Amino acid sequence: MADAQQSHAAAADVSTTYLAQIKAKRLMNFILLIVFLALFMSGFATAESRNAGGFLEGLGNIFDFPAAMWSEAVERSHLLPGYLVQYFPSLVETVNIAAASTLLGALAGLVISLLVTRGFAPVTWLIGPLRRVLDIFRAVPEIVIALVLIFMLGGGPVPAMIAIALHTVGALGKLFSEVNENASLKPVEGLASTGANWTQRMMLGVIPQVAPNYLSYALLRFEINIRASAILGFVGAGGIGYDLRNTMSWGVGKYDEAAAIFLLLFGTIVLVDQVSSLLRNRLTHGTQNIEATI
Amino acid sequence: QDTAITEFRIGILGGENAQDRMNSNECLRSSIEEALGVPTKIFAPADYNGVIQGLLGGSIDLSLMGPSSYAAVHIADESAVSPILVKVNSDGSTGYYSIGFARIDSGVTSLEGLKGKVFGFGDPNSTSGYLIPSIEIPQITGASMDNGDYFGEVKFTGGHEQTIVAVNNGDVAAGVTWADGQGNWEDGYNFGALRKAVDAGLVDMNDLVEIWRSKLIPGEPVVLRNALPDDVRATVTQIIDTMGENDPACAEAIAGGEVSGFDPITHDAYTSIVAARLAESN
Amino acid sequence: MLKLANVTKSYGENIAVHSASFAIDKPMMVGVIGRSGAGKSTLLRMLNRLTDATSGEITFDGLNVTALRGTAKRQWQSQCAMIFQQFNLVPRMDVVSNVLHGTLNRRSTFSTMFNLYPDEDIHRAIDILERLGIAQHAPKRAEALSGGQQQRVAIARALMQDPKIILADEPIASLDPMNAQVVMQSLRDIHEQDGRMVIANLHTLDTARRYCDRVIGMRDGAIVFDDTPEMLTTSSAREIYGADASFSEATTSTQIEPDETVQRRLVDIAAQ
Amino acid sequence: MLKLANVTKSYGENIAVHSASFAIDKPMMVGVIGRSGAGKSTLLRMLNRLTDATSGEITFDGLNVTALRGTAKRQWQSQCAMIFQQFNLVPRMDVVSNVLHGTLNRRSTFSTMFNLYPDEDIHRAIDILERLGIAQHAPKRAEALSGGQQQRVAIARALMQDPKIILADEPIASLDPMNAQVVMQSLRDIHEQDGRMVIANLHTLDTARRYCDRVIGMRDGAIVFDDTPEMLTTSSAREIYGADASFSEATTSTQIEPDETVQRRLVDIAAQ
Amino acid sequence: MTTATLQMQTITRFSRKKRLTLAVPLAILAYFAYIFVAFDIAGLGDRVNFGNARTLVSDSYSYKTHVTQDNRSGAITMSIEGERKAQYPEGMTPDWVTMGDVTTVNLGQGHVVTLGPQVRYDIPGYGTVTARPDGNGVNASFPDGPIPDFINASGNRVMIATDAGRLTVTRNRAEVFKYSIGWEIFFFTLDSPYYGMDAGELLSRALTGEAGSIVQGFWSNTMWRHGDVFWALFETLLMAFLGTFGAAMIALPLAFLAARNFTPLGGLRFVARRIFDFLRGVDGLIWTIVLSRAFGPGPMTGALAILLTDTGSFGKLFSEALENVDDKQIEGVASTGAKPLQRYRFGVIPQITPVLLSQILYHLESNTRSATIIGAITGGGIGLLLTQAIATQKDWEEVSYYIVLIILLVIFMDTLSGWLRRKLIKGDGGGH
Numbered sequence A: 001m002a003d004a005q006q007s008h009a010a011a012a013d014v015s016t017t018y019l020a021q022i023k024a025k026r027l028m029n030f031i032l033l034i035v036f037l038a039l040f041m042s043g044f045a046t047a048e049s050r051n052a053g054g055f056l057e058g059l060g061n062i063f064d065f066p067a068a069m070w071s072e073a074v075e076r077s078h079l080l081p082g083y084l085v086q087y088f089p090s091l092v093e094t095v096n097i098a099a100a101s102t103l104l105g106a107l108a109g110l111v112i113s114l115l116v117t118r119g120f121a122p123v124t125w126l127i128g129p130l131r132r133v134l135d136i137f138r139a140v141p142e143i144v145i146a147l148v149l150i151f152m153l154g155g156g157p158v159p160a161m162i163a164i165a166l167h168t169v170g171a172l173g174k175l176f177s178e179v180n181e182n183a184s185l186k187p188v189e190g191l192a193s194t195g196a197n198w199t200q201r202m203m204l205g206v207i208p209q210v211a212p213n214y215l216s217y218a219l220l221r222f223e224i225n226i227r228a229s230a231i232l233g234f235v236g237a238g239g240i241g242y243d244l245r246n247t248m249s250w251g252v253g254k255y256d257e258a259a260a261i262f263l264l265l266f267g268t269i270v271l272v273d274q275v276s277s278l279l280r281n282r283l284t285h286g287t288q289n290i291e292a293t294i
Numbered sequence B: 001q002d003t004a005i006t007e008f009r010i011g012i013l014g015g016e017n018a019q020d021r022m023n024s025n026e027c028l029r030s031s032i033e034e035a036l037g038v039p040t041k042i043f044a045p046a047d048y049n050g051v052i053q054g055l056l057g058g059s060i061d062l063s064l065m066g067p068s069s070y071a072a073v074h075i076a077d078e079s080a081v082s083p084i085l086v087k088v089n090s091d092g093s094t095g096y097y098s099i100g101f102a103r104i105d106s107g108v109t110s111l112e113g114l115k116g117k118v119f120g121f122g123d124p125n126s127t128s129g130y131l132i133p134s135i136e137i138p139q140i141t142g143a144s145m146d147n148g149d150y151f152g153e154v155k156f157t158g159g160h161e162q163t164i165v166a167v168n169n170g171d172v173a174a175g176v177t178w179a180d181g182q183g184n185w186e187d188g189y190n191f192g193a194l195r196k197a198v199d200a201g202l203v204d205m206n207d208l209v210e211i212w213r214s215k216l217i218p219g220e221p222v223v224l225r226n227a228l229p230d231d232v233r234a235t236v237t238q239i240i241d242t243m244g245e246n247d248p249a250c251a252e253a254i255a256g257g258e259v260s261g262f263d264p265i266t267h268d269a270y271t272s273i274v275a276a277r278l279a280e281s282n
Numbered sequence C, D: 001m002l003k004l005a006n007v008t009k010s011y012g013e014n015i016a017v018h019s020a021s022f023a024i025d026k027p028m029m030v031g032v033i034g035r036s037g038a039g040k041s042t043l044l045r046m047l048n049r050l051t052d053a054t055s056g057e058i059t060f061d062g063l064n065v066t067a068l069r070g071t072a073k074r075q076w077q078s079q080c081a082m083i084f085q086q087f088n089l090v091p092r093m094d095v096v097s098n099v100l101h102g103t104l105n106r107r108s109t110f111s112t113m114f115n116l117y118p119d120e121d122i123h124r125a126i127d128i129l130e131r132l133g134i135a136q137h138a139p140k141r142a143e144a145l146s147g148g149q150q151q152r153v154a155i156a157r158a159l160m161q162d163p164k165i166i167l168a169d170e171p172i173a174s175l176d177p178m179n180a181q182v183v184m185q186s187l188r189d190i191h192e193q194d195g196r197m198v199i200a201n202l203h204t205l206d207t208a209r210r211y212c213d214r215v216i217g218m219r220d221g222a223i224v225f226d227d228t229p230e231m232l233t234t235s236s237a238r239e240i241y242g243a244d245a246s247f248s249e250a251t252t253s254t255q256i257e258p259d260e261t262v263q264r265r266l267v268d269i270a271a272q
Numbered sequence E: 001m002t003t004a005t006l007q008m009q010t011i012t013r014f015s016r017k018k019r020l021t022l023a024v025p026l027a028i029l030a031y032f033a034y035i036f037v038a039f040d041i042a043g044l045g046d047r048v049n050f051g052n053a054r055t056l057v058s059d060s061y062s063y064k065t066h067v068t069q070d071n072r073s074g075a076i077t078m079s080i081e082g083e084r085k086a087q088y089p090e091g092m093t094p095d096w097v098t099m100g101d102v103t104t105v106n107l108g109q110g111h112v113v114t115l116g117p118q119v120r121y122d123i124p125g126y127g128t129v130t131a132r133p134d135g136n137g138v139n140a141s142f143p144d145g146p147i148p149d150f151i152n153a154s155g156n157r158v159m160i161a162t163d164a165g166r167l168t169v170t171r172n173r174a175e176v177f178k179y180s181i182g183w184e185i186f187f188f189t190l191d192s193p194y195y196g197m198d199a200g201e202l203l204s205r206a207l208t209g210e211a212g213s214i215v216q217g218f219w220s221n222t223m224w225r226h227g228d229v230f231w232a233l234f235e236t237l238l239m240a241f242l243g244t245f246g247a248a249m250i251a252l253p254l255a256f257l258a259a260r261n262f263t264p265l266g267g268l269r270f271v272a273r274r275i276f277d278f279l280r281g282v283d284g285l286i287w288t289i290v291l292s293r294a295f296g297p298g299p300m301t302g303a304l305a306i307l308l309t310d311t312g313s314f315g316k317l318f319s320e321a322l323e324n325v326d327d328k329q330i331e332g333v334a335s336t337g338a339k340p341l342q343r344y345r346f347g348v349i350p351q352i353t354p355v356l357l358s359q360i361l362y363h364l365e366s367n368t369r370s371a372t373i374i375g376a377i378t379g380g381g382i383g384l385l386l387t388q389a390i391a392t393q394k395d396w397e398e399v400s401y402y403i404v405l406i407i408l409l410v411i412f413m414d415t416l417s418g419w420l421r422r423k424l425i426k427g428d429g430g431g432h
């Protein structure tokens, strides 16, 4: 009996503590929600007030531009195949920029990722500095490097390729090193015991373990880099982005060309996107976080 | 038509630094704000297209723009805007020229010397940087502007400043930009992109040589959105029209060089430009 | 041949191996016993130079092993093969490739990178696998094999190195008793037929007694026993394992059956 | 009270429950046994209306359960709590919140969206947890609890619904024997003290015998046994489990100790 | 199987493997060879402009002061980087310029330029160059001997570029550049009372009540425009913030439509997925252009462009997360008689919040980078400042400044999002 009373008192005790706890938490969550909403609303209001057109006024005109483009494209649809052929080389250039920079970035990222993974790194004091370098490579938007390089090297695909490759080194270097951290050291030690040198230990002991994940990340990067390379075209780095910008900013009269270029670009992006996600699904299962770190 | 507006928005373009542009147009902004009594803002997008889209979509009310850009707006929507005023040069003339130029040490002195070389346009929406030369130059060379037809390659540099820098650096063999054609070559003429580049210390005109000059191009119009209430249109027109007398410093700041002021103009002055632009379109 | 003089390894405060000295004059099969943490693994790793000794000297036929650097060190590693408790194979590569890794030190980096192994190496690898009774698994991936088979692949890799010494760090600890017998027998055969020195860390006394010519006992980093298996009495075992009166051999035993049965089974397995 | 008449559920060709009929007149503890695939889960799910019967009729105090739709159906679900083998809690939410989910049907959608429950509900939730001996875990996340504790949280959620019937689908199958006893005892207590009807799918005969007032045996979707536990002889068990002569009760038993010891342990656990 | 056949087979297998492992690097090499040709990398040597590269590098850590004489009026002006905004006010000169009848500019290392009707440049180790500009030209005279490389002279112009500085004389003006290390007037402009003060003095003044005006002086620095730059950074961040969270809020309900387990209607699902693909496939930059017709230039347009693209990405990611949810939890909630919304709230949302949050935070960081690019087009944020500074090709110190700020901003967002991820996902309270 006394026991029951005691336990009842204990339950009451738990109740009060829990209630206090839950109320604090509720209040906290509520405040957080309000703060977030206030930030979002006032942020939007600021953005709108610093914008030329207002949100509500503009909403009605949202389809004007696509409609203008569409009507012109339909009107001169017979020219479309010609444009597709005409701009195909530019598309190839854009894809080449993406492919070459992904390849370069992945190769460099592979080496650097091995150099910054504890347990694999031959020179331990280099790990910290190299990691910072990767961080910086990742932080600089491609367009910044591209613009600076265009200044030095002139327009064309090379600045874009270098810019994207540098960014890719940063992004893939980090992802690869995360993959490396989950790789087993046992095979590496096994190879070390036979007298294998660093290169052999890495190529034969590590790469076979991590290759599928590497490949999957590299494919995803390729997808992203196609977009990046098209965008860099906008600032004069060649490829299809450059043509798209020129025709788009000409406006009425060349919208049909712009539409054709857009179709080419969009088609390519969707194609690569689909193919790569198919391949990636095959390479790794449980790719929950793959897209996350990009 | 609206009876009242809540805001007035000016779109500006040109090669300078965005912030510098905003600063030089500040005097215009404040006088319009004072006269209309509504908040007035300046927007400086990175390229012509931003202002063109703004005028078409109704989010930009006023702009001083190149004839070709005006023509682009007019072609897209005849009723969107009309030209109200035009810049008057200090000698009283209006209009300007597209000037072809090259580095003096390249030995090129005329279009003939450019066969097979790289030629630079500015922005595809620029009148003097693209539209006019792309029509007049083929008449001289007798060949199209396509890559490899006469010139080895034809590039868009992105704008007047970029063209001047590109020619000066040798990135392109020759390029086109605009100038009033008055005054000394060494100074980059009295005004225009070359003069600005000289004043900014970007180039030394002694390093460059003029190789081609277009026919006179009608001057840059001030365009105003038609949907604005009549009283707003009248007030704004009045402010800029009298700017030359009331505030010459401001007039020069917004025009980007020595001017005597602004004079009324109508669409008729630009029919040839519209025709040229239509000819260039598909 | 192999001589250790006051070899010590310390990890900060913690002394893993404390002034270990012994000499082995001719190829024999040596068992190292001691409880967990006694320093057995550390001792073997220092012999292979996977871990550097803090002080002391290891010499082999007059060569100062502890002083070797770079290529010379890797050269030594290739002569002193190591077998691990967890096999430490490359699981995604096939068995033959894993065995061929034993030749890495002899071949150029470039050629090994692109699978350019000479035909005679491949022949030899298969011969070794054949000898260990797992030739039929040659094309499979290492990860597809059972533990005992993987350990035999590891032994094959060691043999591929054509080493003077084979070090085995608890080679049978991850294996079931059946497979353990097969692996220990293989090591014994290698010692007897090829005349190589084998040093094996073992965690069971009976295995040490049965297969080794000499037993070294370690306790808390120090060598506390070094003699023939016959001298390994229960009392000396207690000394090695920490003088706990409840110590009984049975707890460490992996012996499963009388010898004849094992031998028959071995034949069966090899024939599979 | 509860009456099933020719209740049938078929999945395409496959008939999961075949014309099941029985009636339960007063609250009692009913065990449903049968081997895997016999249709036990399907039967319970139809009772709770998680699954719709293909044909037949379930009535409860005259209410035609099978015909309910929308709000009325959810109302019924709230009176007929379900406990799952895998507990089916929300692991990232705390224990009390999980228990409070039992009130969802009674509270407005809006207030529950923001986790706003009346204080008296929270008090009651903690009282229930107290009764089941896990009140001290109230603020923890459900995923931080052991299996047995999670199952008790699930029971607490069921009690929170204040149901007329508690359905338990193999509530102890994922638990170790120790926890299994605690959970079964809790269900029995609920039946005895609150007078609620409990229907539990069980996979062990001895549990059914020990805790239930009535046992229903199913085989291939049909009810083949329906009687008191005393009547559950080895031969009837063979009938239910498929007449395999090798059948022995021991294979399904989870009993671990004589009753007294269990009782003592239960007290210990609850006191923790 | 005999050992011999096994050996034969293994050798065949290895030669196949050998060919395969060799084929991969060879294919890569071949591709790079193709790229080498296609991108004309060999010709890069001719195209690269080392002068530009040098300007860029030296400009980013040094500045030049212009001393200019108008040859017609004789007036002397001094300014940093030749900008009108950075002119030395009347009566203020750098300490290496002495004004008088003639103006002496001491470039250091013995290099002295004298400005006046006749311009002189004493070049140590070479001699004195004089030039007397008039209506006909610059009339320069040089020491005997061949004119060295660092002098570039014609009738109308003389230019002398030495390590110490540069002198240009034309008919109209004579101009001296002196190069110095640092970012001059980074803190205060020449006309500010705080120009040239050291940190200690500023601090003591700040403490005596001038803090406001000191901050004001820094904030409104007309050369570096810290205030505007701050606003630009803020706008960039704002675009990323609004775009990311707006997209998340829109994508979450739509994702249910694209998830197999929540939308049994195949057609609807297909449509939802293609919409996501479309939104994602059209890049943010193109959305910017499309939207600028409706909304004009400005940060809201940029934010909406990011929002559209990310709605596509989030829609895809969220719907994948939804397809991976564990049905047990939903069933558990459903069995209590919960209403559909309650089922989603308690059966689904707690399960997907970790995935959602981590995706949103990852995107927040990467969108900060996108916002830089989008701002360059839509007319807002640090991206516009940066592209414009690069386009004018002279203010490389500003370019460096902006780049450093952008990198810091992105690294900050990266750190912040990592911190929030750890805090929100690993920590408690995730289910609420």
Ligand SMILES: Nc1ncnc2c1ncn2[C@@H]1O[C@H](COP(=O)(O)OP(=O)(O)OP(=O)(O)O)[C@@H](O)[C@H]1O
Pocket: C011, C014, C015, C016, C017, C034, C035, C036, C037, C038, C039, C040, C041, C042, C043
């Ligand atoms: N890398 C290391 N860093 C720090 N201490 C270590 C390291 N490796 C081993 N030690 C320590 O050295 C001591 C000896 O370890 P060692 O692995 O050699 O023992 P062992 O006899 O092989 O034990 P086991 O039977 O568990 O493998 C132990 O106290 C261990 O904690």
Ligand SMILES: Nc1ncnc2c1ncn2[C@@H]1O[C@H](COP(=O)(O)OP(=O)(O)OP(=O)(O)O)[C@@H](O)[C@H]1O
Pocket: D011, D014, D015, D016, D017, D034, D035, D036, D037, D038, D039, D040, D041, D042, D043
């Ligand atoms: N959703 C479903 N779709 C198709 N068939 C189902 C489904 N659910 C159950 N079944 C089938 O119905 C039959 C009865 O299944 P039920 O889960 O009720 O058996 P059970 O007695 O609970 O078995 P267990 O002990 O394995 O849980 C089985 O043959 C099963 O395969």
Ligand SMILES: [Mg+2]
Pocket: C040, C041, C042, C169, C170
């Ligand atoms: Mg060990």
Ligand SMILES: [Mg+2]
Pocket: D040, D041, D042, D169, D170
């Ligand atoms: Mg079941």
